[in-house]
Amino acid sequence: MGNFGHYLFRAQALDEKDNLSGFRKRFYIPENTIYVDGNSLGLLSMDAEQSLQRVLNEWKNMGIRGWLEADRPWFYFAEEIGEMAAPLVGASAGELIFTGTTTVNIHSLISTFYRPEGKRNKILADELNFPSDIYALKGQIKQRGLNPDEVLLLATSENGKTLEEDTIIEMMTDDVALVYLPSVLYASGQLLDMQRLTEAAHSRGIPIGFDCSHSTGVVPHHFGRWGVDFATFCSYKYLNGGPGCSAFLYVNQKHFGKEPLMAGWFGYVKEKQFDMSLHFDHAKSAGGWQISSPGILGSSTMEGSLKIINEAGIEAIRQKSLLLTSFLVELMHDLDLFSAHGFSIATPPQDERRGGHIALTHPTEALRICSALKNRNIIPDFRAPDTIRIAPVPLYNSFEEVYLVVKNLKEIMDNQEYLRFPRERKAIS
Numbered sequence: 243m244g245n246f247g248h249y250l251f252r253a254q255a256l257d258e259k260d261n262l263s264g265f266r267k268r269f270y271i272p273e274n275t276i277y278v279d280g281n282s283l284g285l286l287s288m289d290a291e292q293s294l295q296r297v298l299n300e301w302k303n304m305g306i307r308g309w310l311e312a313d314r315p316w317f318y319f320a321e322e323i324g325e326m327a328a329p330l331v332g333a334s335a336g337e338l339i340f341t342g343t344t345t346v347n348i349h350s351l352i353s354t355f356y357r358p359e360g361k362r363n364k365i366l367a368d369e370l371n372f373p374s375d376i377y378a379l380k381g382q383i384k385q386r387g388l389n390p391d392e393v394l395l396l397a398t399s400e401n402g403k404t405l406e407e408d409t410i411i412e413m414m415t416d417d418v419a420l421v422y423l424p425s426v427l428y429a430s431g432q433l434l435d436m437q438r439l440t441e442a443a444h445s446r447g448i449p450i451g452f453d454c455s456h457s458t459g460v461v462p463h464h465f466g467r468w469g470v471d472f473a474t475f476c477s478y479k480y481l482n483g484g485p486g487c488s489a490f491l492y493v494n495q496k497h498f499g500k501e502p503l504m505a506g507w508f509g510y511v512k513e514k515q516f517d518m519s520l521h522f523d524h525a526k527s528a529g530g531w532q533i534s535s536p537g538i539l540g541s542s543t544m545e546g547s548l549k550i551i552n553e554a555g556i557e558a559i560r561q562k563s564l565l566l567t568s569f570l571v572e573l574m575h576d577l578d579l580f581s582a583h584g585f586s587i588a589t590p591p592q593d594e595r596r597g598g599h600i601a602l603t604h605p606t607e608a609l610r611i612c613s614a615l616k617n618r619n620i621i622p623d624f625r626a627p628d629t630i631r632i633a634p635v636p637l638y639n640s641f642e643e644v645y646l647v648v649k650n651l652k653e654i655m656d657n658q659e660y661l662r663f664p665r666e667r668k669a670i671s
C-alpha cells in the first residue's frame with residue numbers, strides 16, 4: 243500500500259498524454275461518480291442532447307413537414323445515420339441502416355439468411371451468447387417447423403468464460419446452414435477472431451453473421467473486407483445512443499437482392515414507397531430490411547453521438563481502450579488483488595482477443611463486492627454468478643479513474659466492506 247501514490251502519478255501521466263481526454267467534457271458524467279458501465283448503457287453527450295433537442299423542435303415547429311424539410315430529413319434519417327456509422331464497421335454505401343432493435347433485427351436477418359435444405363439445416367451458435375440472441379434463433383427454427391434441440395448447435399466453452407475459434411470451426415460441418423456468433427462475448431469480454439471465422443465459414447460454403455452489440459464503437463470492424471454476410475448491433479452501449487435507441491443492421495452488398503421476409507413498408511424502394519402498391523418491391527440495400535417508421539425522436543441522439551465518435555476516430559478509441567484495460571489489469575496484479583483476495587480475470591490477456599471491458603470474477607462474493615463499489619459511487623455491473631464487468635470507456639473515462647476503481651476495490655477487500663451488503667440481486671444489477 244505504501245507506494246500507491248506511484249500509480250496515481252502514472253495514471254496522471256497517461257492522462258496528460260491522452261489525445262482523447264478533451265472529449266470527456268462533452269459528456270454528462272453523473273455527479274461524484276466513476277462510471278465504468280458504458281458497455282451496458284453509455285452516457286449522454288451534449289452533442290447527442292443537441293440533436294435530440296433539434297428534432298424535438300422540428301416536430302414542434304414543422305409537424306409532418308419534418309419528414310422532408312427537417313435539418314436532416316426524417317425520411318432519410320435511417321440511411322444517413324447508417325452512412326455516418328459505416329466507418330466504424332467498414333461498411334460500403336447502402337450496407338448499413340439504422341433501424342429496429344437488436345433482437346428484432348436478428349429475427350429479420352435470420353429469416354432471410356437461414357435457408358435450411360434437407361440435411362443442411364443446422365444453425366451454429368455458441369453457449370455463451372446473450373440469451374436474447376439464442377431465443378431469437380430458437381424462435382426462427384420453430385417457425386420452420388424444426389426442433390431447436392436437433393437443429394441448433396452451440397459451441398461449448400471449456401472454462402465457461404471463453405470460446406476457442408478452433409472448436410467453432412470444427413463444428414462448421416456439412417449439415418450447417420448458417421453460423422451466427424457474437425463479436426465480443428458480453429460476459430467475459432473476449433473478442434472473437436471474426437475474420438478467421440468468416441473465412442472458415444465461407445471456405446465451407448456457409449453464410450455467417452455477427453452480433454456486434456458489445457464491440458461497435460470501441461473495437462473497429464471491417465465487415466466489407468472480411469466478407470461478413472450480415473450483422474446487427476445495438477446503439478446504447480459504446481455508441482451512447484441512450485436507453486432503447488434504435489439498432490443498426492448490416493447486409494453485405496452481395497446479398498442486396500435477397501428478400502427481406504419480415505417485410506414492412508419502410509423497406510420499400512424509397513422513391514416509390516408512397517405509391518402504396520400492395521406488391522412489396524424492396525430497396526436493394528440494407529434499407530430493404532427496415533420494417534416500420536423509424537423512431538425518430540428516441541433515436542435522434544445518434545447523430546450527435548456519432549459526430550463525437552467520428553471526430554475521435556475509431557482506431558484512436560481502440561488504442562486508448564486497450565491501454566485503459568491493460569492498466570486496470572496491471573494495477574490489480576501489482577496490488578496483489580488476485581492471490582490475496584481470490585479474484586481472477588475471465589477476459590483474455592492478449593490485445594487482439596480483448597473487447598472493451600474487463601470481466602473480474604470472484605468465486606463467492608462478486609455481487610456483494612459490486613454493491614460495495616456502487617455504494618462508493620463507482621458503477622460497474624454484475625453478471626451472475628461471479629462476474630463484475632468494468633468498462634473504462636475511452637471517450638469519457640480517465641486513467642486516474644481506473645486507478646481509483648482499483649484503489650477502492652482494494653480498500654473494500656482489505657476492510658471486508660462487502661460483507662455489509664445483501665446477497666440478493668435487484669431486478670437490474
Ligand SMILES: *Cc1c(COP(=O)(O)O)cnc(C)c1O
Nearest residue numbers: 343344345372374453455456476
Ligand atoms: C445488448 C445486447 C442485446 C440487446 O438486445 P435488444 O434487443 O437491444 O434489447 C442483444 N444481444 C447482444 C449480444 C447484446 O450485447
